[in-house]
Amino acid sequence: MVDSAALDQAVGALGERAIVVISGAGVSTDSGIPDYRGPGREPRTPMNFATYLATPEARRRYWARAHVGWERMARARPNPAHVALARLERAGTVSGLITQNVDGLHAGAGSRRIVELHGRIADVTCLSCGQATDRSDLHQRQLEVNPGFADRRRSLLAPDGDVDLAEDDVAEFVVPGCVVCGGDLKPDVVFFGENVPVDRVRRCYRMVESAEALLVVGSSLTVHSGRRFVVRAAELRLPIVIVNRGPTRSDHLATVRISDGATQALRGLLPRLLDPAVGQSAANRAS
Numbered sequence: 699m700v701d702s703a704a705l706d707q708a709v710g711a712l713g714e715r716a717i718v719v720i721s722g723a724g725v726s727t728d729s730g731i732p733d734y735r736g737p738g739r740e741p742r743t744p745m746n747f748a749t750y751l752a753t754p755e756a757r758r759r760y761w762a763r764a765h766v767g768w769e770r771m772a773r774a775r776p777n778p779a780h781v782a783l784a785r786l787e788r789a790g791t792v793s794g795l796i797t798q799n800v801d802g803l804h805a806g807a808g809s810r811r812i813v814e815l816h817g818r819i820a821d822v823t824c825l826s827c828g829q830a831t832d833r834s835d836l837h838q839r840q841l842e843v844n845p846g847f848a849d850r851r852r853s854l855l856a857p858d859g860d861v862d863l864a865e866d867d868v869a870e871f872v873v874p875g876c877v878v879c880g881g882d883l884k885p886d887v888v889f890f891g892e893n894v895p896v897d898r899v900r901r902c903y904r905m906v907e908s909a910e911a912l913l914v915v916g917s918s919l920t921v922h923s924g925r926r927f928v929v930r931a932a933e934l935r936l937p938i939v940i941v942n943r944g945p946t947r948s949d950h951l952a953t954v955r956i957s958d959g960a961t962q963a964l965r966g967l968l969p970r971l972l973d974p975a976v977g978q979s980a981a982n983r984a985s
């Protein structure tokens with residue numbers, strides 16, 4: 699159970715205000731997609747853009763691992779935290795959502811006023827001609843030229859969804875190129891070492907600057923890309939509520955910290971934000 703005093707404080711900071719939400723990988727762990735920096739997780743090095751561009755072997759390694767892991771990613775469904783945020787948007791309480799996630803689950807839950815800061819893993823782009831491809835179409839083409847590859851290696855899926863492929867496995871993988879020009883493909887997401895497109899960053903700043911409060915859900919705020927908007931909210935003296943299991947790099951800027959699960963915290967916040975009387979009657983019962 700989330701501490702109800704903390705929930706009341708959070709409602710005190712957020713209630714009756716236009717809220718902008720910043721979400722991270724922690725909002726999707728309950729949908730079975732692992733985060734990078736949860737407690738006890740081995741540090742992993744995400745794909746770096748320069749490395750990806752440098753050699754065909756790096757791209758082959760990326761796509762071989764991604765191919766084996768794809769079905770699990772594609773099966774993921776929004777969890778109650780995504781659903782609660784979408785409901786708060788429909789109720790007019792959440793005025794915008796900035797997500798660092800690439801899984802598309804906020805949109806899947808019905809949120810509409812979203813900026814997907816780092817793009818979507820289901821979108822693929824050609825590095826030569828810019829042709830856009832659906833990842834599910836690419837997956838079909840990968841299956842055709844690599845029959846049984848993923849099935850034979852499913853046992854290599856680590857419990858957290860990562861895939862450990864040996865160099866020999868990787869070398870066997872055939873990497874299809876762009877259907878239009880044969881060029882190299884890349885998931886249309888922002889890799890480490892790559893910049894978020896400037897107009898996307900501007901949209902996020904505008905969202906924060908027209909908001910009255912900020913709610914962070916499930917992000918360690920390690921990456922500057924998302925943290926800068928928390929810093930901006932603090933400059934604007936907006937109340938800031940951070941819901942995250944474990945510490946974040948902006949805890950010192952928070953008005954209220956809830957160190958708990960995103961699903962559990964939003965389950966508590968949702969009725970209180972939709973109807974402030976709910977929190978009040980809970981407080982009365984407790985006293």
Ligand SMILES: NC(=O)c1ccc[n+]([C@@H]2O[C@H](COP(=O)([O-])OP(=O)(O)OC[C@H]3O[C@@H](n4cnc5c(N)ncnc54)[C@H](O)[C@@H]3O)[C@@H](O)[C@H]2O)c1
Pocket residue numbers: 721722723724725726727728731732733734735736737798799800801802816915916917918919920921941942943944945958959960961
């Ligand atoms: N689902 C995804 O799309 C996904 C998954 C992994 C990484 N990424 C990418 O990696 C980068 C990672 O940065 P980040 O800040 O989003 O993630 P992060 O891994 O740095 O931080 C996630 C935080 O969420 C916390 N957490 C985990 N499960 C939680 C839960 N159920 N409830 C509350 N808190 C929980 C963890 O303790 C951690 O502090 C992002 O830029 C993103 O693009 C995306």
Ligand SMILES: [Zn+2]
Pocket residue numbers: 824825826827828829876877878879880881
């Ligand atoms: Zn092309």
